[in-house]
Amino acid sequence: MSTSGTVDRAFRSALYDSGDDTLDTGASLLAADPSADAELARRGEEFVASAWKRGWQPADVVRVVRRELDETHVRLVGSLIRAQARREAAEGRARGARWDAQVAEVPTGDAGARGDRFSYATTVLELYRLLLRLPALEPLDQAAGAAGSAGSPSPGGRERKPESRMLGRIRALLAKAEATGFPEEAEALSAKAQELMARHSIDEALLAAKAVVVEGPEAVRIGVDAPYEQAKAVLLDAVASANHCRAVWNEAFGFSTVVGFAADLEAVELLYTSLLVQASGAMTKAEAAQRAGGRKRTKAFRQAFLAAYAHRVGMRLAAVAAEAAAGEELLPVLASREVAVGERVARLFPETTTTRLRGVRDAAGWDEGVRAAERAQVRGRRPLS
Incomplete structure (x- = not known):
């Protein structure tokens, strides 16, 4: 089975049902297929990018993960946020100084300190289940209705001036x-x-x-x-x-x-x-x-x-x-x-x-x-x- 197929099967089992049994089934599938790790991480970045489209910002995501899960999940989502930020930077996409400051402040840690594969897969799926179910928030990066600043506004809102x-x-x-x-x-x-x-x-x-x-x-x-x-x-x-x-x-x-x-x-x-x-x-x-x-x-x-x-x-x-x-x-x-x-x-x-x-x-x-x-x-x- 392809790595994408393993991840798809795990997601079908774990992300769209709130039961612990389905979570265990998905984690078992991922734990048994180490070759699926890269695809699993890529999907995580997609979940983060999807949260941005629904109005969430880095600090908001970290806050809700800490509120609903634990520090292991917070460190994991921090690594996903940073990875997604690097991807956007490589693509030439800028979101502004306030956004960059939030990315710089996300918790860091050794996301590779996973313990056994089953426990790590469970943590990943618990996080992805939460990210998938985040509702839409008010989009703060919409134009405020006044004329734009002298510089070009970034996609994440007006560029903040350097701190005076x-x-x-x-x-x-x-x-x-x-x-x-x-x-x-x-x-x-x-x-x-x-x-x-x-x-x-x-x-x-x-x-x-x-x-x-x-x-x-x-x-x-x-x-x-x-x-x-x-x-x-x-x-x-x-x-x-x-x-x-x-x-x-x-x-x-x-x-x-x-x-x-x-x-x-x-x-x-x-x-x-x-x-x-x-x-x-x-x-x-x-x-x-x-x-x-x-x-x-x-x-x-x-x-x-x-x-x-x-x-x-x-x-x-x-x-x-x-x-x-x-x-x-x-x-x-x-x-x-x-x-x-x-x-x-x-x-x-x-x-x-x-x-x-x-x-x-x-x-x-x-x-x-x-x-x-x-x-x-x-x-x-x-x-x-």
Whole structure:
């Protein structure tokens, strides 16, 4: 039998039925035919390419594989993603800097450390079964509706500009703020980072106002990982709103799609990550105090803590945004950007629903979360002028 025939028989048995018996049958066929390995890998790259056509991106695939399977499958899909990226590069196909960055960050590992052939074949078929059944997602690489940039957009979306020196400084400041054990130093570093974020966004808006050709809003997916993902989604939504962006949460696949202009999306990613780090540190300290007082660490405490933290930080961010005043020069461009973001969201998500935080019952956790949110650094943008 040809190698293609072996793979076809294994796939017919294992991929289109959810039973364990059919999976074992397919794995046995592949394990008995080492000559089918190359064809099996080629088919895996095809499954990855098919996921791209259905709107998935490298980080999305890694996230869902980690969510549904285990690290062995994650390493395997990482090797397939890299192989598919090399194939596209050899064919002269480019998907853009954001896509390339996702490929560079996929987990690496020895995909050849397979153990016995039957176990490896089982892992492959479990992964392929998941990839085959991924539904279509909103295609983030569609044109945003505005005129294109001065350069040619890549198939994976507009080419991102190289990270500016200012963004590098912002990242460094937030990293130091998250690492220091001194609250006063963390406050000073975070405040400076927020000032630079505001200045960066203002500079981008001013350039856009004066430019003949203006790029439209972009869309990115940001992971919202378990546990307590609902509270984290609320926090991300608050950060997005405060930075002139919109966030739509996909609970089933563990991410939110954030729509906005490039500089604002950078601010959202940076601030959301920093606030999560601050929340984690504050929660660890609060739990230590609870244990010192004779109370056991509980899931209910952590759930309430993060829910309160997200709620209170959202209120603070909204207040900061409401206080910001825009100069006459920027009011028209900010208004047009808001309309463009709203239109892009409507095209991507013609139907959305709202959700409320569930399962918040621990009063002590809520109180500690509010106190942590009051201490969190959320200094907003300077008044626009």
